[in-house]
């Protein structure tokens with residue numbers, strides 16, 4: 785279960801049943817709850833939630849070179865939903881597993897991009913798909929040194945095959961407009977970097 789807090793903290797919500805629908809790679813539950821509408825009347829609702837735990841992601845940037853370091857890998861869920869080839873460009877990311885978010889993102893950045901993160905800035909936490917997926921994604925930014933980067937590539941034994949892609953920051957922003965970058969967390973972090981983050985003063 786993802787929840788770390790009690791489900792009775794909102795007096796307008798009374799959970800009456802939680803049914804396990806499927807426990808496979810991730811967990812699908814169907815929850816029945818009574819919900820009090822704004823006008824005061826109560827109805828009974830059911831919602832399915834897809835629980836795959838929480839995740840963390842990091843925007844790796846090099847201000848001197850004006851670049852960001854992204855990953856490209858095949859993502860079947862986007863391929864099956866009309867992405868041209870499923871080869872998806874994203875900030876390094878991963879599930880927390882048993883770790884706290886900071887530990888997890890340091891581990892994932894190293895595995896996926898070969899970058900050993902030093903200074904790490906927490907940017908925001910977001911719910912990625914609030915109508916159906918429980919995941920809360922912890923978003924970070926960190927500088928990287930292009931000359932001190934290991935190999936990355938992900939864990940082959942887990943079926944990962946991750947290409948590390950270094951892009952000029954301006955090019956990455958342009959690729960949001962063309963649809964070449966279409967991943968929500970990546971778009972949010974790139975736009976944050978332009979508005980409030982490390983590239984806010986760049987031309």
Ligand SMILES: Nc1nc2c(ncn2[C@@H]2O[C@H](COP(=O)(O)OP(=O)(O)O[C@H]3O[C@H](CO)[C@@H](O)[C@H](O)[C@@H]3O)[C@@H](O)[C@H]2O)c(=O)[nH]1
Pocket residue numbers: 809836838839840841877878879880892919921942943944969
């Ligand atoms: N066998 C099997 N492997 C799976 C399945 N689903 C995922 N995997 C594997 O599980 C591993 C998960 O790798 P992580 O790096 O921990 O996670 P991620 O897939 O990069 O990212 C997840 O977290 C991100 C941040 O929260 C999310 O953005 C992303 O959608 C995903 O949930 C990958 O090797 C992936 O191929 C599955 O159904 N079956």
Ligand SMILES: [Mg+2]
Pocket residue numbers: 876877878879892896
């Ligand atoms: Mg990953």
